[in-house]
Amino acid sequence: MPDQVLFALEVTINGLMAGVLYALVALGFVLIFKASGIFNYAQGVMALFAALTLVGIMEGQVPFEHLINATFGTGIHGFGWQVPAILAIVLTVVVMVIFAWVVNWLVLRHLVGQEPIILFMATIGLAYFLEGLGDMMWGSDIRTLDVGLPQGINTLVDQVTFDAFGYGLFIDNLDISATIIAIVLVAALVAFSQYTKEGRALRAVADDHQAALSVGISLNFIWVLTWSIAGFVALVAGIVWGAKSGVQFSLSLIALKALPVLMLGGFTSIPGAIVGGLIIGVGEKLFEFWVGPLVGGATENWFAYVLALVFLVFRPQGLFGERIIERV
C-alpha cells in the first residue's frame, strides 16, 4: 500500500479516537438535556472540577488549604498521604453526587416550570461558581493526572503494521484506553436507561413531566440522579482529558468542542453524541490532512464549527435529533 494511503488511515484512526473524546463530553450534555430540557453550560466546568477533585484527593491535598491558612494563620500543607486511584475515583463520584444534590436543592428545585432560557442562565451562573469553587478548594496550579492509564505509542500496533506494510501506524495507548472506557460507559448508560426502572422513569420524565408525576415518579429524585450521572460522565471525561493534557482551566473549554458535536448528532440522542463526535474527530483530522496544507494549516480550530453551521442550515435537528414538527 502506498504511504499516502497508510498515512491517511493513521489520521483516520487517530481522528476516530479524538472523536471518542469529544463524544464523552457531549454525552454529559445529552443526558441532562434529555431528562430536563436544560442545556447545561456548566458541563465543561464540571469535568474540570471533577478532575481537580480527583487529583486533590489522590495527592492528599487539604480542601480550601489556602483559605484555611490565610484565615487562621496556619501552615497546613496536605494531609501527607497518597490515596490509590480507585479509591480516589470512588470518593470523587461521591463528591459529584453531593454536588448534584446541592445544585438541585439550591437552584433547580426553585426553577421548576421556568422557561429553558432561564434554566440555561442558571447553569451559566453555576459554571462560574463552580470554577471559583474549584480554584478555592484545590488551587489554580496546572496538575498532572495519572490514574495509571497507559500512555505513549502502542508498540504492538506499530510492530504488526510495520511488518505487514512496511509502515508502522502510530496509535497512542491513551487513545485506545479512552475508546475502551467510552464503549463501557455507553454500554452501561444504555443498559441503565433501557432495563432499569430508574432508567424508564428518566425517559418518562424526559418525555412529559406531568404524566411522570401522575405515575408516581419524583421529579426531584430523577433530577438528582441525572445530574449525578452527568457528574460521573464529567469525571470520566475529566480523567481522560486530564491524563492527555493535564488538569488546568482550559479543560473546561472542551465544552466548546462538544457544541458542534451536539449540533451534528442532535441534543437528545446518545447514539447521536457518539456518531457526531466521531464525524467531527475524523472530519477535522482528514480536513487538516487534505486541505490544511493548501490554506496554511490550523483548520482544526474552526472546521468543527463550520460543519456545525452547515448542519444548522440544512438539518437543524441534527442527524439523530427529534424532528421538529409544528402542527398548524
Next chain:
Amino acid sequence: MKDTRAAHVTADGRTIGDVILDLRGIILRFGGVEAIKDISFDIREGEIRAIIGPNGAGKSSMLNVISGFYHPQEGEVWFRGEKRPPMKPYQVARSGVARTFQNIALFDGMSVLDNIMTGRLNDMKAGMLAQAIWKGRAEREEIENRERVERIIDFLEIQHIRKTPVGRLPYGLKKRVELARALAAEPDLLLLDEPMAGMNVEEKEDMSRYILDVNDELGTTIALIEHDMGVVMDISDRVVVMDYGRKIGDGTPDEVRTNQEVIDAYLGVAHD
C-alpha cells in the same frame, strides 16, 4: 345530599363499599378567583362517581385537588379513613390514586408497552445494578410485571399496537393507552379527566364499555369528569354537578336529572 347508606350491592350485582375518599369543605383560589367554593362530597369503594358541569365549572380543578396537582387553601381530604396531609402528585400516585388527563399526557417517544410499564414503576423493588444486568429477582419482577401489563393490554384490546411508539397513534387509541397506564398501577381510586372528550359517538360507546368493564371486572373505584351529560348518566352510580365552582347537585343520575338548579345550569335560565 349525603349518602349515608352502608355497604350494599347494586341491582347489577356490584358491591359498593365504604367511603374511600371524602372531600370536606374544599376551597381553592387562584389569586382572587375562587375556582372551587366550599365543596364536599365523597366517593365510595367500587362505585363510578361522575363530576359533571359546564365548561369552567371547576371540575378539572377538583380532580387536580384529589390527585395532588393543586393544593386547596381550605378544606380536608380524607383518604381511606385518614386525613391526608398536603402531598405532591407523585406521592398521591404512590398512595394508590391513578389518573388520566384531559389533554392526554403520555410519553410520546416510548412504545405503548413501555408507557404502560411506567404504571408499574412503584411496584418494582429490585436494585438498580441487578436490573441493569437483568438477573435473579429483577428478572422475575420484570416478568411478573410484564404479565400484569399484558393482561391489561388484552383487557383494553390494544395488543396490535403494543410496540408502536405512542406519538404515532390516533387520538382515540392514545386515550385508551392512557387508561391502560393508569390501570397498570392497580389503583384503589382511578381518576379520569374527560375520558371521552373529542371522541365520536362510536368511540364514546367503546370507552363507556371499557370504563364499565374496568369497574365491574377489576372492581376499581372510578371518579370521572365529563361534560356530556348523556354518557355520564348511563354509566355512573352517583353524580356531582358543579357550576361556577359551586356544587349544585349530588345524587343518583335520576335525582340529578330532575334537579331544577342542574337543568338551569345546563339549559340556561330565563332572567326576567
